[in-house]
Amino acid sequence: MANDPIHQFHIQRLFPIEVGGLDLSFTNSSLFMVATVAAASVFLIFATGGRGLVPTRMQSIAEMAYEFVAGMLRSSAGTEGMRFFPLVFSLFMFVLVANLFGMFPYFFTVTSHIIVTFVLSMIVILTVTIYGFMRHGARFLNLFVPAGVPAALIPIVAPIEVISFLSRPVSLSVRLFANMLAGHITLKVFAGFVVSLGAMGGIGVAGAILPLGMTVALTGLEFLVAFLQAYVFTVLTCMYLNDAIHPSH
Amino acid sequence: MASQSNSNTEGTHEVIDVPATEHGAGFPPFDSATFASQILWLAITFGLFYWIMKNVAVPRIAGILEDREDRIAGDMAEANRLKQETDAAIAAYEQALAEARNKAHGIASETRAKLKADNEARRVSAEAEIAAKVSAAETQIAEHKSGAMEKIEEIATETTSALIERLLGKAPTKTDLTKALKTALN
Numbered sequence: 001m002a003n004d005p006i007h008q009f010h011i012q013r014l015f016p017i018e019v020g021g022l023d024l025s026f027t028n029s030s031l032f033m034v035a036t037v038a039a040a041s042v043f044l045i046f047a048t049g050g051r052g053l054v055p056t057r058m059q060s061i062a063e064m065a066y067e068f069v070a071g072m073l074r075s076s077a078g079t080e081g082m083r084f085f086p087l088v089f090s091l092f093m094f095v096l097v098a099n100l101f102g103m104f105p106y107f108f109t110v111t112s113h114i115i116v117t118f119v120l121s122m123i124v125i126l127t128v129t130i131y132g133f134m135r136h137g138a139r140f141l142n143l144f145v146p147a148g149v150p151a152a153l154i155p156i157v158a159p160i161e162v163i164s165f166l167s168r169p170v171s172l173s174v175r176l177f178a179n180m181l182a183g184h185i186t187l188k189v190f191a192g193f194v195v196s197l198g199a200m201g202g203i204g205v206a207g208a209i210l211p212l213g214m215t216v217a218l219t220g221l222e223f224l225v226a227f228l229q230a231y232v233f234t235v236l237t238c239m240y241l242n243d244a245i246h247p248s249h
Numbered sequence: 250m251a252s253q254s255n256s257n258t259e260g261t262h263e264v265i266d267v268p269a270t271e272h273g274a275g276f277p278p279f280d281s282a283t284f285a286s287q288i289l290w291l292a293i294t295f296g297l298f299y300w301i302m303k304n305v306a307v308p309r310i311a312g313i314l315e316d317r318e319d320r321i322a323g324d325m326a327e328a329n330r331l332k333q334e335t336d337a338a339i340a341a342y343e344q345a346l347a348e349a350r351n352k353a354h355g356i357a358s359e360t361r362a363k364l365k366a367d368n369e370a371r372r373v374s375a376e377a378e379i380a381a382k383v384s385a386a387e388t389q390i391a392e393h394k395s396g397a398m399e400k401i402e403e404i405a406t407e408t409t410s411a412l413i414e415r416l417l418g419k420a421p422t423k424t425d426l427t428k429a430l431k432t433a434l435n
Contacts, residue, residue, distance in 0.1 A: 006275075006276065006277065009276075009277040009278055010277045011277055011280070011283045011286075011287075017286075022285045023282060023283070023285055023286055024285055024286050024289050025286050026286075026290065027283070027286055027287075027290070029283070029286075029287055029290065030286065030287075030290035030294070033290050033291055033294040033295075034290075034294055036294070036298075037294045037295070037297060037298040037301075040298065041298060041301045041302075041305075041306065044302075044306040044310070045301075045305060045306060045309075048306070048309050048310055048313060051309070051312070051313050051316075052313075053316065053317055053320060055313075059313070062306075062310055063310060063313065063314060066307070066310040066311070066314070067314070085307060086299065086302050086303035086307050087299065089302055089306075089307060090295070090298055090299045090302040090303075093298075093302070094295060094298055110291075112278065113277070113278045113283075113287060114278050114279070115278075115283075115284045115287050115288060116287055116291055119287075119288055119291050119292070120291075120295070123295075177278065181278060
């Protein structure tokens with residue numbers, strides 16, 4: 001059971017809640033969502049509590065996170081994009097903290113479930129679509145007609161653009177989900193090799209050194225992936241928001 | 250991967266809180282029975298998180314960064330102002346220095362010109378004086394010379410007359426003597 005690499009993704013009910021036949025239980029996933037939000041909020045609020053002109057270390061980390069996301073958003077969506085800053089910053093912090101929480105042994109990785117990443121990416125896509133239509137009306141559809149394309153090619157290009165637009169929430173959510181899932185499975189599999197080889201005695205213990213080294217290296221890699229995927233998710237969000245603000249390419 | 254893990258899961262677990270029977274997929278991320286709960290709790294937690302970020306964390310960090318930027322901009326402006334003051338003071342000092350130098354230069358050249366003019370005037374007057382003295386002396390010399398010549402003639406006449414009287418015993422006539430002396434002296 002301990003060696004089952006899928007076990008870590010199981011959802012367990014902690015407080016069963018059922019409304020109209022719909023299972024809305026507070027699960028381990030919900031617990032870690034709460035933990036993620038609590039940790040990120042508490043950190044950001046307490047770190048900036050001093051409002052120091054010269055930042056403390058913690059405040060400096062909070063400021064770095066802010067400026068990192070602000071820089072991303074400003075460079076891809078311009079100053080106008082800054083109106084979406086609270087959303088983009090929330091997404092970045094939520095995904096980053098959830099990913100990093102997943103790195104603790106026995107912790108549940110919220111972002112390893114496709115429904116979570118899909119909901120997050122739907123928030124992005126719906127924001128883009130609704131804001132795009134609210135601001136530009138039908139001109140938002142220019143998004144599907146790239147400027148400078150000969151009129152004859154528009155019937156071919158426009159459907160491709162529509163498909164690419166529709167596939168955005170899928171690619172956005174699957175990328176994050178698959179990275180977290182695959183990383184955690186790989187880590188668990190290699191760690192499992194260490195245990196099962198170690199149980200075989202002398203030669204097995206010697207042979208277990210290789211997967212142990214792999215596990216250590218993969219742990220490092222997974223920390224990188226945890227950050228990188230939060231970054232990628234945020235960068236793509238910024239680029240999609242840019243489409244809502246400036247629909248004509 | 251899903252099918253492989255599927256068999257794996259079923260083999261090792263009998264206790265799964267969420268019933269995985271009706272959808273066939275024992276793979277938890279694809280277990281749609283958990284979707285509603287996850288969506289609900291994600292909406293609650295992420296909504297709360299968004300509210301906290303929008304109303305507390307983001308304005309606060311933005312305020313801190315803005316304060317710092319203002320402070321830095323203020324300090325920079327103050328530094329610039331002080332620098333300009335310093336530059337102005339240096340410029341004023343240099344101008345004063347240049348003026349003083351010009352003035353000194355003017356005074357020096359004026360003095361030099363004055364001295365030169367004085368010397369020149371003195372030299373000219375001295376030269377004039379010398380020239381007058383020279384000419385006076387020259388006239389005197391000429392006078393003396395002519396006087397001397399007359400005296401020489403007189404003496405010569407007297408001497409010659411005396412000599413001839415002694416030699417011949419008889420004094421020559423004045424006209425003859427004068428005539429002869431003139432021939433001899435010239």
